[in-house]
Structure formats: structure tokens, C-alpha cells
Amino acid sequence: MGDSQLISVVCTSCGAEYATDKLLGFCTVCGKVLYCVYDIEQVRASLTPEQVAQRGRGIWRWHELLPVRHAENFVSLGEGSTPLLACARLANQLGGGSIMLKDEGANPTASLRARGLAVAAAIGCEYAVEAISVPSLGDVGDALAAYAARAGLKAYSFVPHDAATTHLAAEVASGAYTYRISRMEMESNQLVRALGQRFGWFDVSSLREPYRIEGEKTLGYELAEEYEYNLPDALIYPLGSVIGLAAIWKGWAELEALGWLGSHRPRIYAIQTDACAPLVEAFKNGAAESKTWDLGVDSRYPPLRLRRQIGDYLALRLVRESGGRIISVSEEDIATAQLELARTEGIYAGPEGAMAVAGLKQLRHERIITAAATVVIINPAAGLKEPQIVSLDDMPPIQAG
């Protein structure tokens, strides 16, 4: 036995409580997101930050605060403990100050999703499922394929018709059953859900089950640890999926309950592309939830095409609570920021990380974030996964003779 202190699972919206003896999805009462709850008193009595620090690297050193009860089911490819990189040259370009970047592209399968899928695959083993499935706009399908293979489970992923071949290759190589589907099917998600229900797959769609977020919250734990439990002034998070941001926030709340972290939180600045910005609109309008984005334009970056997310209310709530905001940047600014980050710091980020840098540039320009504020940027994934977005038009030609 491991010593997970999971005691129940609770709805983040209506408060309905669920027992932990069976595999759970979203709230069957109201359709919203479920969160795992731990016996914090028990963890506090048996664990200290120093003990966690002495356990080496990776996400499983936080196992008391993860939902997997049996240590033999832990699945790992070395996820977590990613670099926190000082970006002095980028800071100089933006007028000085302290800018750090947490590089989740250094995870196995080159994204933050590795943390979540490690836990989801382990949960699949705990509850003896045969197959796990996910619709994937980008990196989650790659992580699903790798961690399912590692755990001996079948994997089914459904990707957009124009998904980068890098994703397809990674998934097929790991033995996943990967299907390219139309954008309409991708967005409605009905095909994936119907197949999952018919064949009994464990659907690990973002925030439609309460386990993936538990892996991703270790990103929040690590940041707290790396900042010696004294978090910076501002966090820049690209949306993309809200699961990682909700996860960080949940992780910090647990550390505060443990008495390891104070009540200070960074102001959260969440960034979207202006080609698909439902959360920016909801934030501006003071709405508790977003409306499905339907303005007839779309992002050239598949991972940013999220018109509506089940966890939208969690992101809106936490950004407001932090005193931050949700802003949009242009697709051109994202492309420019990707090259600037790679050329000034050697960090080749995916479109989400590039969007975060573009957002920080805008916030600095508008003096919403000044050079006096300490800043951490989250880069969720490496740029290698979406190579089609770098223009090769300005490569110098080599002429023979």
C-alpha cells in the first residue's frame, strides 16, 4: 500500500460529495468539475516540506497528496522537477526586473500533460480499466499514448484533421489508436464520448475526471518549493486548457491548509489568443462562466482552439481572486514572441509558452506589470511539437560555386 490520504471527492460547484471506492468522472448532479480532497490533518502530522525535498525528484514524492493508493500502480517516465530558468536577457529586453520561466517542455513527451497522465494512467490501473481515451488538440494525446503504454493499458486518442505529424507519429509509435476527426466532431466531443461509453474507456478529457489535475497540481507544489514557499508577485499562464492553471491554484490551497504556504498568491495573468478568447470576454463582462466562442475566426494554433471549457468558471474565479486579469494577444504577437524567446534565451516554446511571453510583453508595455514585480511564466510545452508554425521563408539560401 502507498499512503495516499485521499478521503473524498467533492464537486467544485454544487458541493456534492462522492466516495472514492469507484472511478469517477464529472459531477453527476450538476455536470461541473470534481476535486479530490485529502486528510490534511493526517498529512500535516506525518510529513514536512524537508521530508518531501529529501525524496529526490518527480511527482510521486508527493504521494500522500495524490489519489493513487497502491504504490505498485505508480506510473513514471521521469515527469516533474522541471527547470525553473532565469530569463535575464528577456528581462533586459523588457526593461529589467526578475523574470523566471518554468519549462514544462522538459517533461517526458515534452509537455505539462505528462504529470497529469502519469496519475491518470496509475488510476486506470487502480480501477482495472482496459483502455483510456482522450480528445487531443495537442500534447495530451502524446502523453496519453506514452503513459498508457508504460502502464500496459490501451490508448485511444482523437486529434484534429490538421494535427501536426509530430503528434501523430509520437502517438502511433507508442501503440495508441489515433484517429483524425473533423473539427466539428472534435469540438462537439460527442463521437469520443459515445465511443467511450460504448466500449467502457476511461475518458480523461480535461477536467471531466478528477485525477489528471492531481498530477498537474504538482507544478504548483514545485513552484512553491522552488520559491521557498514565498511565491512571486505575478504568474503568467497561457490558456490553452485551464486545467494546469486550476491545478496550480489547487496545489497552493492544499499547501496553505498544511501550513506550509502563507496566504500570499501571485496575481494571475491568463493569456488567450484574440482568435479564440472566450475567457477574455467573460472576464471583461464580469461573467461567472464563458460563452462558446463563435466569432467566425479561429487560431492557426490547434492547442489554442478551445471555444468552451468545462472548467472555465474555475479559471475566472481564481484570476479574480488573485487580483490579476485575463487578456488577449494577436496571433502575430505569438509568432514573434516564440522567436524572441528562442533567440534571446534558447527556449523553443510551443504556441502556449510563446503566447505567455507575448502577454507579458503587453502587460509590461501597458505598465500593468512593472519591472519591480517578480514574474514567473509557465511554458506548458516544447516548440518541437508544433514545428509548422515557424516560418522557414527567411532561411538564407546556399548557392553552389
Ligand SMILES: [Zn+2]
Ligand atoms: Zn456538482
